[in-house]
Amino acid sequence: MRKNKETIPSAESALAILQQLIRIRTNHTEGYEMDAVKYISSILPHKTELSIIDHGNNRGSMIVEVKGRIPDKKIAIFSYLDTVKNIGINRWEHPPFSADYVNGVVHGKGAANMKGGVTSAILAMMTLSKTSPPPLSVLACFTADGTGDGLGAIEITEKGYLKGVVEAIFTNATKEKIGISQKGALWTKVEVTGTTSYSASPSSGTNAVEALILFCQHLRKAVVGQKNRKHLLLGLPSCTITQFNSGEGEVNQIPPYAVATIDIRFMPYQDPESIISLHNEIAGELSKTYGGINVKIEVLKIQNSVYIPENSTMVKRFSNTLLSMNKKSVLTGLNIFGDAAHVIPRTGVPFLIYGPGEYSSAINEKVSLKSVISVANVLVKYIQSYDTNF
Secondary structure: OOOOOOOOOOHHHHHHHHHHHHHOOOEOOOOOHHHHHHHHHHHOOOOOEEEEEEEEOOEEEEEEEEOOOEEEEEEEEEEEOOEOOOOOHHHOOOOOOOOOEEOOEEEOOOHHHHHHHHHHHHHHHHHHHHOOOOOEEEEEEEEOOOOOOOHHHHHHHHOOOOOOEEEEEEOOOOOOOEEEEEOEEEEEEEEEEOEOOEOOOHHHOEOHHHHHHHHHHHHHHHHHOOHHHOEOOOEOOEEEEEEEEOOOOOOOEOOOEEEEEEEEEEOOOOOHHHHHHHHHHHHHHHHHHOOOOEEEEEEEEEEOOEEOOOOOHHHHHHHHHHHHOOOOOOEEEEOOOOOHHHHHHHHOOOEEEOOOOOOOOOOOOEEEHHHHHHHHHHHHHHHHOOOOOO
């Protein structure tokens, strides 16, 4: 392997960092991000300033700062440390925590989501700390719970660590495209209670399963809407049943109970509170159609949708940086959620999402080492050429 650029750590170093991060298990359901925090703090140059946040139960976040020529004006880079829960471990082509390196690609749990992006941020901070001070200060925020409720991002934002930040970059996997929009997420649980009877006399009971299926159909139609609402980068909103259960009734019984969880990914133009109201409206209509049923709705999660105009100053400047490096400048949108959903609504700063790899399946994750190093180079170039007059 050869150095990508003189200022960026070698490909060997980048590979070693990424492999070690994958081998540190930071499964979202268990946390353990503090193990990754300790590792990252051990490899960063002494010129960086570290602030470690202990969330308890071995969960942690960290802010790394490189002082710039204008120290009170800052740009923040966000990368979360946790990975999604273990799914289909026995179906992986490469063991999920082996971090195998084959033909330029690193395989393993969190390789794309998003330890590749974490590695890019680490490489960028290593480089910026060893060169002359950048035009403005740089914060790398390595966060806990990015795939969950944003514990790290929220605490970093609400406790004042982002004072002076004028822009934010999130290194989620975008396949090196510029992410300018991200769907929001609303998770709900819907329980329907009816009355049982023998299925030989269905009119004697109130079928909770049929009522819940009808509820979900009406909700999907209301949320997804007409095709002329299709977003250029995000496509259409989605409304997906992820769990469905009707208890342990017999084949010859009308089910008196049914419950479903629903994952809604909504657009920047949609309001989650309005979607919650749709739930209640549909529940009311069903109660009239099906006499004797009761519908209970519980909101499990709300993640904000975020968006920045493609003609914004930050997006234009970032695009020009890519073009100056003979790289393509392509815009994209993300269906997933992450730290941007917590940081941007609380700060209102300009932002974009740019990272190595792409989201695919929860199994067989992989990321190109070349892409990890390329993203680090882009971050360094963008920051070093930053015009503080903007």
